[in-house]
Amino acid sequence: MADDVTVPPAAASEASVAPGVLRAREALKDVPHEPGAAKPDPILVADSVVRRFGGLTAVSVDHIEIQRGAITALIGPNGAGKTTFFNLLTGFDRPDEGEWKFNGSPLAGVPAHKVAKKGMVRTFQLTKALSRLSVIDNMRLGGTGQKGESFWRSLVPGLWKKQEQEITERADDLLKRFKLDAKRADFAGSLSGGQRKLLEMARALMVQPDMVMLDEPMAGVNPALTQSLLGHVKSLREDGMTVLFVEHDMDMVRDISDWVIVMGQGKVIAEGTPDTVMADPRVIDAYLGSHHDGTEHDSAEVAAEVPGASSVDEPAAASSPAASASPAAAPATEKAVSDKPASDKPEGGKADE
Numbered sequence: 001m002a003d004d005v006t007v008p009p010a011a012a013s014e015a016s017v018a019p020g021v022l023r024a025r026e027a028l029k030d031v032p033h034e035p036g037a038a039k040p041d042p043i044l045v046a047d048s049v050v051r052r053f054g055g056l057t058a059v060s061v062d063h064i065e066i067q068r069g070a071i072t073a074l075i076g077p078n079g080a081g082k083t084t085f086f087n088l089l090t091g092f093d094r095p096d097e098g099e100w101k102f103n104g105s106p107l108a109g110v111p112a113h114k115v116a117k118k119g120m121v122r123t124f125q126l127t128k129a130l131s132r133l134s135v136i137d138n139m140r141l142g143g144t145g146q147k148g149e150s151f152w153r154s155l156v157p158g159l160w161k162k163q164e165q166e167i168t169e170r171a172d173d174l175l176k177r178f179k180l181d182a183k184r185a186d187f188a189g190s191l192s193g194g195q196r197k198l199l200e201m202a203r204a205l206m207v208q209p210d211m212v213m214l215d216e217p218m219a220g221v222n223p224a225l226t227q228s229l230l231g232h233v234k235s236l237r238e239d240g241m242t243v244l245f246v247e248h249d250m251d252m253v254r255d256i257s258d259w260v261i262v263m264g265q266g267k268v269i270a271e272g273t274p275d276t277v278m279a280d281p282r283v284i285d286a287y288l289g290s291h292h293d294g295t296e297h298d299s300a301e302v303a304a305e306v307p308g309a310s311s312v313d314e315p316a317a318a319s320s321p322a323a324s325a326s327p328a329a330a331p332a333t334e335k336a337v338s339d340k341p342a343s344d345k346p347e348g349g350k351a352d353e
């Protein structure tokens with residue numbers, strides 16, 4: 001009788017969890033929830049990284065490890081130092097002090113294009129697609145400086161032509177994967193904000209990286225493209241890549257992260273799984289600048305006192321899987337955490353349709 005054949009809810013949900021998620025979460029399950037926690041297989045290890053701007057210490061990270069093959073979110077209030085830390089790690093800025101190793105090789109002071117060659121690429125909060133170049137040319141440009149490419153190789157016309165052809169084929173494959181193939185010949189400047197984010201992510205993959213760093217992938221993205229972007233980030237993990245992303249959208253953080261690292265005033269103040277971190281009084285204090293005793297009741301009360309805490313972008317929140325699947329999993333504190341000034345939007349591009 002068909003009615004007797006029911007799948008227990010737990011088994012059903014386990015079966016639907018992708019292998020990359022299970023791998024990453026299993027690997028992290030015994031990692032202590034504390035700042036600077038050691039990971040079983042770190043792809044990136046940084047020590048004593050300091051960046052000052054005049055009298056302001058924007059970043060002062062004692063120790064941080066990023067687990068290979070996992071999706072790690074780097075969160076924190078505005079001005080916590082997240083983007084500055086990203087800039088340092090990816091060679092777009094130089095530290096005053098500190099060192100870090102990526103795949104075991106020292107990277108401090110290595111310029112951005114060499115960092116990318118070593119397999120660590122990033123996207124930007126404000127997308128960097130070249131508006132007056134076509135989508136395919138933006139992709140091809142992203143393919144220059146690939147791992148294994150050398151000056152001497154480029155001097156041999158046959159090899160150079162073959163490589164150019166390979167780059168174009170790879171670019172076209174990625175455009176298909178990101179559903180941008182119909183836009184191949186269009187100027188990048190004609191894309192919507194969300195499509196630009198997709199293009200930037202696709203372009204980052206041209207160098208076949210081991211680690212992808214995404215700076216606010218959801219900023220300025222309309223709900224229409226939210227699911228697509230989330231799916232693409234998750235698929236990076238399924239492909240064995242490591243993802244570190246900065247994001248203010250707590251629905252996204254909760255939905256896709258295996259691990260969360262929280263920065264406050266330049267330092268790492270908390271680490272753990274999304275649920276534990278979002279309930280951590282240090283995290284709530286850092287965001288809200290208020291003291292409380294850590295109970296859920298108090299957290300909600302504190303959030304309610306924060307101007308704008310209830311004026312979250314409702315359509316976006318409602319469209320997110322985390323929000324719609326379990327409204328109870330999005331307490332008031334979380335909404336306050338996801339509040340972000342409207343002025344912090346990506347430049348250029350049309351609004352998403």
Ligand SMILES: Nc1ncnc2c1ncn2[C@@H]1O[C@H](COP(=O)(O)OP(=O)(O)OP(=O)(O)O)[C@@H](O)[C@H]1O
Binds near residue numbers: 053058076085
């Ligand atoms: N080039 C700079 N010159 C001077 N101060 C800077 C510079 N870049 C960043 N800062 C300062 O360093 C601090 C950290 O900024 P950063 O942009 O890294 O923070 P963030 O956590 O990324 O913030 P947001 O979430 O708003 O993007 C801030 O006080 C910022 O004003």
